[in-house]
Amino acid sequence: MTEPSWTARLRNSATEHLPPEKLLPDRQPSYVASWIYVFGVLTLAALVFIVLSGSLLALKGPGWWHVSAFGHFINSLHLWSVELFFTFMVVHLWGKFFMASWRGRRALTWITGAVTFLASVGTAFTGYIVQENFASQWVATQAKDGMNSVGIGAAWNVLNFGQMLLWHVTLLPAAVIALTGLHLLLVRTHGVAPPIGIDPSTGEAQHTSRPGAIR
């Protein structure tokens, strides 16, 4: 018997774990009926506008927005989409915390979300130090001491504009986008956690008295 090709194995595994009806569902559990669930998709939407506005800034180079009114407006879009992104993401994160959304083999979903948050902080930070203005001068000269104190600064020099710009427009956004994609796939694969105290196999209250019995 012929062994399945790597391609076939990948396709079979993908369709087994994430069939189309899971990837693009048109029904959800009835408990998914709170405004808190909206903040995940709002975060994603803000990320789209961050990438779009950042790409427009990249088209004309880092100095453009200082000398062009339109460029300045694009920079403003970039700034405010970042502010909205973090606002939505923090509400999303706290919401997921208070729902204990890692229950039921969903810990990796939580982990990818938390790592995405940390990667986003790094991405935003590099954005502030490549603005080429007073704020970036001050933030960079202050931040260098923190970086240097734990040895990071020797390899990751926040005073090196070229290095920080490339991290900001390539490496870190790629990491955030990849992590977000993985996070979304995990959400679609495992679904959203059921309400605390509810048995997903019945949709009714759990009937168990043993501490730690819930998986």
Add this chain to the structure above:
Amino acid sequence: MSRSSPAVDEAAPWAGATRPYDLVKELVVALVVVGLLTVVLAAVFSSPDETGVTLQRWASAAPSDFVTTAAMELDGSSTSAGYGAPYNHNGSGQALGPLHLQRWLGVRIPVDPAGDFVLSPLRTVRGDPSVAAAVATYTAASAAQRQTWASNFTTAVAAAPNSDPTQITAGDYGPVPTLTTSLLGLAQSGALDSQLVTPGGGFYQSDYTRPLLFLADGSYLSDLAQRRHLAGNQWGMMNETGNFPGQAWLWLYTFWYQISPFKHSGNGDALVWAVMLILSLGLVLVPFIPGVRSIPRLVPVHRLIWRSYYRAHPLASAPPADAAGPPAGT
């Protein structure tokens, strides 16, 4: 202890009631709402862009501070001159107990403040023999002699009225006054800005390590920052120039700098980074930390979130202890 009933598998497929859901429509609506919100915020509030400080501006606006800083680079008393890794070997750097992380990777970005910030730029001056002579005299002198001249000058400037270098009393300063005054002229002409960025004489450049270190050694930049509420003791890292929200998400990182022991420790940066590393790891590993993972069960926010569902499907009693974990695998 025996089980009163089989354990509930919270990873089990949902078998309860469902409702219609349009994922694509939700995303499109979110894009429209966030797009409009972004455009309105950008149009109404714009974004900050305060011009950066050049060495020329510093030298013109605060010549005394500039000259004092140049002298401190020569006598080794500036921050950069005694920094240590990754710039030079002149300081031990910060440590976490026995761990000198700052020194682990060594001097990877070599910076010699006296040579790079003062003497090398002055060697490029043409048409003024006194500058070349001052540089020659200074570099030919012994290290002890250079230190004496520079320290005498720094002390005299500090004692002069308004710390004005032009009002110092006569003393044994060697060529230091000529060096610092010449550097001031070079900076005021604008030439020093490009010279510090391109110490190797290259045409293209993108590394501002040297001019930023020199700028940060003076008081001018920090005075401007202080007036804009950007200093470290003013929650500076998370603030932005003007009335803009800045990096509010750095509040916890900035918070530690406001309290002891971080605020006063010589190893404050390293301590703050260690704390933030532990807290970040804690955030990532929340599902596995006993106690923390049980907070959602103890704080009834979930009852608010799922209040409709709980009304239709009431819980018989309080959710079991540790209902929020641990996760069985990922």
